[in-house]
Amino acid sequence: MTAKHENILDTFTSQEVEALTTSQDYIESQIKQELINELKKLDIGANEAKILIFLMSNGSTTASDISRHTGIQRTDTYHYLSSLLAKGVVLSSFSKPQKYYALSFDEVIDCLVQSKYDTLKTVLNAKKRCQEKLDKIIKVTKPTRQENSYQVLNEESLYSRIKSMLGEVSTKVTVYLSQKMLVKFYHAEIADMLIALSKRGVNVRIRTESKKTVEGYEGLDNEAFSFNVFSPLPVNFIIFDDNRMIIISEEDKEGIHDLTGFYTNKSALISTFDYLFGRMT
Template sequence: MSSISQIWSFLEKFGVRMDDPQVYKAYDGILNGLQEMGLSSKEARILLYLVTRKQATAVDISKHNDIGRTETYNHITSLMSRGLVFSNFGRPQKYYALPLDKAIDHLVETRREALQHLLAAKEEYCKMIEKASSSMSLSNVEEKNSYQILSGKNALSSTIKRITLGAKEEIILLLNEKTFVDLYHAGIMDDVASMAKRGIAVRLQTSYKNTQEYAGGTRQAVGNNKIVIESIEEKMVNFVLVDNKEIVVMLLDGKPEKSKLHGFYTNNLPIISVFKAFFEKSG
């Protein structure tokens, strides 16, 4: 049985027919989810192959996933060290994986424990680094005219949340329908509403027509300020601009459901002025 046939067989258990065009999207979604939890692209493919195949030799894994033999063994070793894949004592050795639901639970719990440990030790780590830095003769970091390339929804959402919660005067958002809903589900629109209640001016331009479903009367005055919403046509670029000092730009290729969201952060004032002018002309 070919690799794609095994994938189809697996997905059919969840009610997806072999001729359903959603099969590739579902498969890609599973792979992307596994990568979001720390697996490499090839590790995710091998894990899903073993889930659907039940068990396989390294030779089979290498052949059906188009991965070199030595590299395959390295990825198998990595998956075994993560507690996701097992080997028997036979010859040739065969490998099998946890069921997908248990594998996901295992990855989530492992990530949760690591994050909790990091959070608990955050203050101590920061003090150690600050102490080490202060003992060296180093020039201050030039924070102006800096930028970050951001890849994936999580990185973008985290950066947007950080600059939004740090706003002192104004938050400007230009969002298409999908981005608006994504930011809502990430809790960022709630953060924006909270900042408006503190007196931060908020201006939102969006192509989404039912903002009241999510924003709940955001045209109304909030505290001493209000969120001003303007309806616009769909744009290929979305951004969140804070205090005319920091901006996160989200770049869309026209098929956001099939590609990973990318963007960038910058505090470069000339770049920011271009997007501010674009916002003023869009309204």
């Protein structure tokens, strides 16, 4: 801290300095937690993420320093560093004591995304071969999709499941979205899929709360969209071909917007939501 800053702090009471420090610590902890959450999406463990962020923030340092500042046991620190070295996001020196340093955040993300892409590509290429092997040992007939089945979807799998099901639609899609979800669908390119389906002749019916939500979003003035719903529902839903549905629940938890999906093919429930949709206009 510079002398100038020290002189400024001299003008505050001890209670004010403590409050200021506590506030700054809180902000830093929130930032670190957000970064950890992003890294965990790319198969980086919580402690690995802590070490990465520490190295990004403090530059090259020893395993002992990393252990002391992160609160991770020293033996565990070496284990996590070995894992990060293998993933190519941390490098080490040949000096004694050995020092470690991390790539920049951009480089880390690029490296992890590429690694995940390569892994997924390998699995995708092996899909047909694995299915053929499974067919040789399978002992039951291929199960049909049973009526009244359901599945809970987290946010990560929700969008991919919706896109997959939209790709299977043949005649009709019925959608109700809140203002927030419509914007999320736009950025996730799901709105583009709905518009494309409408242009292909699929009967796409979409309702949302207010036209103000989509002002400035190209393509959302499509005639499939109907705005200014008089009786909005507390949940979002999509009905695919009148025989499958995903209900989407939105919840704000301590400033974090959480999404949960509920898939079902229960005909009575689908008919109920379709009826409610019709009553909105």
